[in-house]
Amino acid sequence: MKIFPNLQGGFALNSQDVILGMLMREALTGYQIKQLLEEVFSNFYSSSYGTIYPTLARMEKEGLITKENVLQDGKPNKNLINITPKGRDCFNAYLLAPLEGDSSRKSDFMMRLYFGEFVGYDKVITWLRQAQEESQKKLDQLLGQYSLYKDEMHPAQIICIQIGIEEYKAKLATIAEGIVNLEKLLEEQG
Amino acid sequence: MKIFPNLQGGFALNSQDVILGMLMREALTGYQIKQLLEEVFSNFYSSSYGTIYPTLARMEKEGLITKENVLQDGKPNKNLINITPKGRDCFNAYLLAPLEGDSSRKSDFMMRLYFGEFVGYDKVITWLRQAQEESQKKLDQLLGQYSLYKDEMHPAQIICIQIGIEEYKAKLATIAEGIVNLEKLLEEQG
DNA sequence: ACTCTCATGTAATTAGTTACATGATTAG
DNA sequence: CTAATCATGTAACTAATTACATGAGAGT
Numbered sequence A, B: 001m002k003i004f005p006n007l008q009g010g011f012a013l014n015s016q017d018v019i020l021g022m023l024m025r026e027a028l029t030g031y032q033i034k035q036l037l038e039e040v041f042s043n044f045y046s047s048s049y050g051t052i053y054p055t056l057a058r059m060e061k062e063g064l065i066t067k068e069n070v071l072q073d074g075k076p077n078k079n080l081i082n083i084t085p086k087g088r089d090c091f092n093a094y095l096l097a098p099l100e101g102d103s104s105r106k107s108d109f110m111m112r113l114y115f116g117e118f119v120g121y122d123k124v125i126t127w128l129r130q131a132q133e134e135s136q137k138k139l140d141q142l143l144g145q146y147s148l149y150k151d152e153m154h155p156a157q158i159i160c161i162q163i164g165i166e167e168y169k170a171k172l173a174t175i176a177e178g179i180v181n182l183e184k185l186l187e188e189q190g
Numbered sequence C: 001a002c003t004c005t006c007a008t009g010t011a012a013t014t015a016g017t018t019a020c021a022t023g024a025t026t027a028g
Numbered sequence D: 001c002t003a004a005t006c007a008t009g010t011a012a013c014t015a016a017t018t019a020c021a022t023g024a025g026a027g028t
Helices: A017-021 A032-039 A049-061 A087-094 A108-114 A121-152 A155-189 B015-023 B028-039 B049-061 B085-096 B109-113 B121-152 B155-189
Strands: A063-070 A077-084 B065-070 B080-083
Touching: A017 A032, A017 A049, A017 A087, A017 B109, A032 A077, A032 A108, A049 A063, A077 A087, A077 B080, A108 A121, A108 B015, A108 B155, A121 A155, A155 B109, A155 B121, A155 B155, B015 B028, B015 B049, B015 B080, B015 B085, B028 B049, B028 B080, B049 B065, B065 B085, B080 B085, B109 B121, B121 B155
Parallel strands: none
Antiparallel strands: A063 A077, B065 B080
């Protein structure tokens, strides 16, 4: 007896939907899918090889994709993944399904900030600086994407990237302000 | 042979650390822990009863907490959870461990925006409006928290909430702008 | 010599969600 | 009489991560 009746073709955002979306435009390899996840989707999704390859195997069995073995020279052979008509239907069904509320973003950084009372200001400042560096990298990545591709991007895609950019800018500004305030407090103390 | 040697007292942010942090100030019940997660931690963590109670049971076995049964009248009995000295050590070890990079925020909304080319502008606008509503609620929740407790909050805690507030403001502004642009495009189309 | 990129995959393990199960009291 | 709040827990199942395993070619 199934407790979760929505095995696949289910309603929650999962790696299968993301992969199908990527394949809508062009055939890709598992390796390329992973690269795209890191380079362009990392702001709102992530997945490892340990998820990607087993998912692709299952999707092939279900007839959502086909694998085409391509011999290369100088490089290992690759399996080029093509989406099938059934796969396209499945992706369109995902797009028509009700939008889910944003799933919980778990942030170690924010958690520690919240518990900042249990460490010294200096430690909190260290965390803030680390988050600052990380956020700056993410922002640069998004800005790079935007300037490179904005002319060929769909309006919805542009909004997606802009949301990321503006969120990181806001985060960075608030972190910078926080560092200044904490440094002032540190000085007053000692 | 263990593949993951960091069973507990591990390095990744998990429900155990969050629960210990909550108990540092005062004893709580499992029910109250869930409420706090929804009301104050929801911006950077979430957990269900199906995680909380089994985690508490394991933590008791490991001596990180103790349960104190309290009889109430008119209400069901409750198990008040107290943190032990070992539990405090464990939480401090978490705070000293290296800060993790922000774990992947998986967002159905952002994913759909990115694949907006496969649906009409009207559908994208619907998604934007839904996200707008949801983000506004989250923002209001944070603003409420801030105005209620800002005088008793630690500076680090204030920064934590401000980051959330500014992120949501930025998101809302960008969504609003996006809706205007898409509506213009819809009109032009006819 | 070493490291990076390309390339595909499996095994062990963890952590989590959803749905179920129970039941008293209070407020509308 | 119906729904919400208070309160604790379990069983079935899903989804994912990490680490391992393999191997060729290119650049420094």
